[in-house]
Amino acid sequence: MDIVLYPFQTEAVNALRSNIAAGLKNQILSSATGSGKTIMATHLMRECHQKGRRAIFIADRINLIDQTSATLDQYGVPHGVIQAQHWRCRPWERIQVASAATLERRSWPEDTNLIIVDETHCVRKQVAQRIVKRDCVTIGLTATPLTRGLGKLYDAIVTVASTNKLIADGFLSPFRIFAASEPDMTCAKVVAGEWTDEVAAERAMPIIGDCVGEYLKHGDGKKFIAFGVNVAHCEEMQRQFLAAGVQCALYTYRTGDDERTEMVREFRKPDSYIRGLISVAALSKGFDVPDVEVIIMARPLKSSLAEHIQIFGRGLRSHPGKTVCTILDHAGNCVRFWNAMNDFFE
Helix, strand or coil: CCCCCCHHHHHHHHHHHHHHHCCCCEEEEECCCCCCHHHHHHHHHHHHHHCCCCEEEEECCHHHHHHHHHHHHHCCCCCEEECCCCCCCCCCCCEEEEEHHHHHHCCCCCCCCEEEECCCCCCCHHHHHHHCCCCCEEEEEECCCCCCCHHHHCCEEECCCCHHHHHHCCCECCEEEEECCCCCCCCCCEECCEECHHHHHHHHHHHHHHHHHHHHHHCCCCCEEEECCCHHHHHHHHHHHHHCCCCEEECCCCCCHHHHHHHHHHHHCCCCCCCEEEECCCCCCCCCCCCCCEEEECCCCCCCHHHHHHHHHCCCECCCCCCCEEEEECCCHHHHCHHHHHHHHC
């Protein structure tokens, strides 16, 4: 299948090429959640393959590895996967999709011409050490290039279309926000700039019923992703949703790999019996199910603007029949980050 890029995607790819020609080997491609960063990366990797060169796509989460591999399959790009006990171990292929954690325990593939780092704002030490060598072209993908220190790794940043522009042009979904009940975080304990999970979960527990009630009122039975504070908070949220007759599943670090795979496979179906996934942070980056129409924020964030935008973006992908993404904010995040988020979207 041919890869047909939208004009803004072509502009982004051309900007990357111009910077490479100018000697800027390491670049960030900053583009909104749902704007097709993986498609642009697939386009670049297919070009690499056609030219007989080698590329490696690095992801820091298992679900993103399988998601990227499926996209490469869709467009006929031969590839292998570097991940412990993965069925697609094909070290002879010129294109590889790799787990960052696995690469940290093994030697890197030799003679790599292109490195693509997914969610590059999540800086990993060994990956950063490889990037700064600047002995090949490196492109970091992110919707939120806000992490301190990225300027030491990358020489340039390419941004061609803002979130607001992509919404206005119909490439992303418009949204509506219901800022409902929220926990009182006054004098809550803070560590490293964020409220501790223990305190945040304790204060967020009493309003889980409101999360369920507002979904029943405004969600119209649409697919949703809910973000809780910790596993115990997510488990209680699931219990109350199930008690209200809403089928949902937990997606946390305690969920086994096979269970995750089957859960996501079912959730992707247009008529899935699973109406919602509940997670802490495992679904906040890169997770791609375009027909999700409701985002439930039940995890209060004090200073993590990037995490807020990543969570927000899980519902912004466009999809046939989807007219609006509904944000049910039971964390106070949309009010807390309102000015900064709108500046960033613009």
